[in-house]
Amino acid sequence: xxxxxxxxxxxxxxxxxxxxxxxxxxxxxxxxxxxxxxxxxxxxxxxxxxxxxxxxxxxxxxxxxxxxxxxxxxxxxxxxxxxxxxxxxxxxxxxxxxxxxxxxxxxxxxxxxxxxxxxxxxxxxxxxxxxxxxxxxxxxxxxxxxxxxxxxxxxxxxxxxxxxxxxxxxxxxxxxxxxxxxxxxxxxxxxxxxxxxxxxxxxxxxxxxxxxxxxxxxxxxxxxxxxxxxxxxxxxxxxxxxxxxxxxxxxxxxxxxxxxxxxxxxxxxxxxxxx
Amino acid sequence: xxxxxxxxxxxxxxxxxxxxxxxxxxxxxxxxxxxxxxxxxxxxxxxxxxxxxxxxxxxxxxxxxxxxxxxxxxxxxxxxxxxxxxxxxxxxxxxxxxxxxxxxxxxxxxxxxxxxxxxxxxxxxxxxxxxxxxxxxxxxxxxxxxxxxxxxxxxxxxxxxxxxxxxxxxxxxxxxxxxxxxxxxxxxxxxxxxxxxxxxxxxxxxxxxxxxxxxxxxxxxxxxxxxxxxxxxxxxxxxxxxxxxxxxxxxxxxxxxxxxxxxxxxxxxxxxxxxxxxxxxxxxxxxxxxxxxxxxxxxxxxxxxxxxxxxx
Numbered sequence: 001x002x003x004x005x006x007x008x009x010x011x012x013x014x015x016x017x018x019x020x021x022x023x024x025x026x027x028x029x030x031x032x033x034x035x036x037x038x039x040x041x042x043x044x045x046x047x048x049x050x051x052x053x054x055x056x057x058x059x060x061x062x063x064x065x066x067x068x069x070x071x072x073x074x075x076x077x078x079x080x081x082x083x084x085x086x087x088x089x090x091x092x093x094x095x096x097x098x099x100x101x102x103x104x105x106x107x108x109x110x111x112x113x114x115x116x117x118x119x120x121x122x123x124x125x126x127x128x129x130x131x132x133x134x135x136x137x138x139x140x141x142x143x144x145x146x147x148x149x150x151x152x153x154x155x156x157x158x159x160x161x162x163x164x165x166x167x168x169x170x171x172x173x174x175x176x177x178x179x180x181x182x183x184x185x186x187x188x189x190x191x192x193x194x195x196x197x198x199x200x201x202x203x204x205x206x207x208x209x210x211x212x213x214x215x216x217x218x219x220x221x222x223x224x225x226x227x228x229x230x231x232x233x234x235x236x237x238x239x240x241x242x243x244x245x246x247x248x249x250x251x252x253x254x255x256x257x258x259x260x261x262x263x264x265x266x267x268x269x270x271x272x273x274x275x
Numbered sequence: 276x277x278x279x280x281x282x283x284x285x286x287x288x289x290x291x292x293x294x295x296x297x298x299x300x301x302x303x304x305x306x307x308x309x310x311x312x313x314x315x316x317x318x319x320x321x322x323x324x325x326x327x328x329x330x331x332x333x334x335x336x337x338x339x340x341x342x343x344x345x346x347x348x349x350x351x352x353x354x355x356x357x358x359x360x361x362x363x364x365x366x367x368x369x370x371x372x373x374x375x376x377x378x379x380x381x382x383x384x385x386x387x388x389x390x391x392x393x394x395x396x397x398x399x400x401x402x403x404x405x406x407x408x409x410x411x412x413x414x415x416x417x418x419x420x421x422x423x424x425x426x427x428x429x430x431x432x433x434x435x436x437x438x439x440x441x442x443x444x445x446x447x448x449x450x451x452x453x454x455x456x457x458x459x460x461x462x463x464x465x466x467x468x469x470x471x472x473x474x475x476x477x478x479x480x481x482x483x484x485x486x487x488x489x490x491x492x493x494x495x496x497x498x499x500x501x502x503x504x505x506x507x508x509x510x511x512x513x514x515x516x517x518x519x520x521x522x523x524x525x526x527x528x529x530x531x532x533x534x535x536x537x538x539x540x541x542x543x544x545x546x547x548x549x550x551x552x553x554x555x556x557x558x559x560x561x562x563x564x565x566x567x568x569x570x571x572x573x574x575x576x577x578x579x580x581x582x583x584x585x586x587x
Contacts, residue, residue, distance in 0.1 A: 060344060107342065107371050115342055116371040119362060125332045126367055129339020129347075132324070136300065136345060156363075159332035166327075 001216050005048075009215050012082060013043040014274035017244045019078030019091050021271065023101075025264040026092035030103070033254040035075035037179040037212070037239040038146055042079045044218045045144060054084035057111045063141050064130045066115040068123025068157075069148035069177060070104040071256070076113065077101050085112035121154030123147070124174060128163050131172035131232075142226070146175045150182030152193040158203065164232040165204025172232040173225045174205070177212065179241035181252045196236050205234040212237025245270055279441035282472075283380040285416035286437050287311025289423035290348060290378075291318045297427050299346040299376075302337055304330045309439075310350040310380045334360040334375070338367035341374045346427065349375060353382035353436060357398030368432045369405040376426045377434045382412075383523035384556045384564045385440040385473060394556030400528025402434045403501050409454070410500040412436040414475040415444045418498055421452030429454060438473055438523070440561050445476065455499045457507035463493030466579045467511035467518050471497045471530045474521035474549070474570060481575035492579060500530055505537050512542040517582040519547050521575055526550040545585035547578045 016039045024030035046052065050063040067076050074094065081088045086100075093099035100109040104118025114130070117123035127145035134141050147157060164172050176196050184190045193199075200207045206228040210217035218237075225233035241255070242248030245267040259267055290301055291314045300322045307313035307325065316323035326333035330351050337347040349356070356379040357364070368375045379398060386394045402410050409429060413419040419437060426433040445460075460475065461482050468478040475496045482492040493515055495507055511518055518538065520531035531548030538546050551568050565571060 064343070066339075115339065116366070119366045121331075122335045122338075122363055122367050125335030125363075126339035126342065128332075129336040129341075130343045131339075132336065133340045133343035133345045136322075136340075156329075156331045156335070159327075159329035160335075162329070163326060163332055163336060167324075 001219055006215055009043060009047065011275055012047060013040050014244070014271050016043050016075070016078040016082060018268060018271045019081060019088065020074045021259065021264060021267050023074040023077060023091045023094040024258040027095035028258050029095060030074050030258055031071045031256050032074065032258065033181065033241040033248060034069060034148060034177065034179060035072040036243045036245060036248065037241045038072060038075050038177050039078070039244065040213045040215065041146070041175060041218055041237055042075055044215060046079045046083050048219065049222050050144065051141070052112070054112065057085060061139065061141055064114045064127070064143040066123045066127040066130070066143070066145040067105055067117055068127065068145050069120065069151050070117030070123060073103065073105050076105060080112040083112070120148065120151040121156035124157055124160040125163070127172060128160050128169060131164070131169040132167055134171050135167070135169070142171050142173065144173045144175065146177055149176055149178045149180065149187050149193065149196070150190070152176060152196065153191045161200065161203040161205065168230050169232045170229050173222070174232060174234045176234060176236045177239055178236050179239045181241045181250070181255060183255050185252055200234040204231055206231050207234045207236065209236045209238065212239035213243060244274070279443050280416040281439055281441045282413050282416060282419040282437040283311045283439060285419035286378055286380065286423060286435070287314035289420040290315035293424055293427065294319050294322065299348060299427065300324060300340065302326055302333050302347055302349040304328055304333050304351040304355065306351055310378060312350045312378070330355040330360045331363045334363035335367040337375045338371070338373050342371070346374055347376065348378050350378040350380065352393060353379035353395035353398045354393055357401045357434070358395055361401050365405050369408055372407050372431055374430055375432050378437065379434060380437040381439045382436045383438060384551060384568055385438050385523060385561045387439065387561050387564065388558050390558035391555040396525040396551045396556060397528070398436060399500055399524050399530065400532070403528065403533065407431060408501060409433045410436070411498055412472040412500055413498050414472060414496050415442055415446055417444055417446035417448060417450050418452060421450065422498065425452055425454045436472065440473065442473060442476060455502050455504060457504035458496040458498065459493065459507070460496050461494040463491040464515055465491045465517070466583055467493040467495055467515045468521060468575060468579065469495045469497055469508065469511065469518055469530070469534055470521040471500060473523050477570060477572050478521050478575055480572040481579065484572055484576050485579055490579065490583065497530060500533060503533050503537065505541070508534055508537045509541045512538050512544045517545045517586050519549060519575060519578045519582050521549040523570060524550055526552060545582045547582045549575055549578050
């Protein structure tokens, strides 16, 4: 990847992270940790990978994205706003009673949201349905979904994986956000779902493991996924929960709590330095 | 038509018939032979998607298909649709109001010998609580076929409840089905029997028995439980002053409860409910089970008389 493109992506991702902080700070609740861990991959998906048009968010030919780990909606909204689906100023209405930015993604109310998610394990199945619909209709759009590593403890995730491989959904790309932490603690201690790579291979996926914060690796993996025929691809993203805000990184406490004013100012100062 | 036919059979046949006119796909969870979607599969194998024994995934896959502009029918037993996959129906289908049609077969105690684990007497109650859900429980094969087409023409989630047990066909072939409208099957002035599904047949027999005793019983078939035809219920309350509801479902949360809600709020008159009391099903032949759970014309007659006695 050219250095200029990489710098542009880094700046965009920093702005996405700032948006995430703005959202959860204004809402006084939400899930910053797992939002920050997927900020880079979502930035790449929406700015370099997916065929989407903010002016025509329901275009039947568009690529689809399903945030199966729906609690990290702040990351999705942050990217959608940057992409122009709705004004960045609206982000601070997150979780407010009359806002179209619900605590978890709502496809009926939010431009650019392709599927309502939030209850873990359901989104990946819906993504399978979207990918299957493309096959049935002979459409060439692709479907992407991000699943949490903690979320992969849900049995339905594996039902969906079986389905994706059985129906040879090579137009589906499942990304696992392997940040290693869930609400109650380290994923390995709560209920260890690893090794994801071996399990997904056994389930019939083409598996790629990458650094989920490295744009070169993200680009290479997504390009590789498009060349795979006859089976779905899983990209395991090794990420850092809370990535980009020093005091949030790898801290389980930031899974589902918002920064106070002082913490917010500190985080903003760090992220602005990356702009 | 003299032959008896189960509504699940009519469902499968309707899918196969309507597959030519409408663009839709059918999902099943390893029960195509029992839900009768196998009839559709035979004709349109490329439009039939077996999801294996994974009902939760099937419902969310159906939601994804609908979100991408495809109309899916998702079929399994009522227990595993409304029961196992309740949350997927609520969150993946109901909340985004997606155009998913759920064909739930083997509802109620007439599953028979398989017993309690497979006898879903709670599905109407569960589905009623989901905002925007339409619930249809047809009385016979003609109405079942009409319900499938009505579901296709309706934009939004629909839960269709079908039975395993073969029933006589009581509607004519030219029967006009109107979603959300109850059907007065028999006029009457003293009491109204409001029933849904198989029990409509029982209520019609009960009305004959009541007539022999000089009691004029109206019989109303509620094929659409949600949205409920409040007008026909309130009209029955106003004109007959007493109501007996009959359903092959728990008396908690189903048709009886829905009728009570409307009557209590609109025009209080005595309402007595016939259905599965607060208990589980069990194994047995269908006639033995209907008898054991009070789903008989005799019990309906007794309840009708009790309701009449409560009239002021």
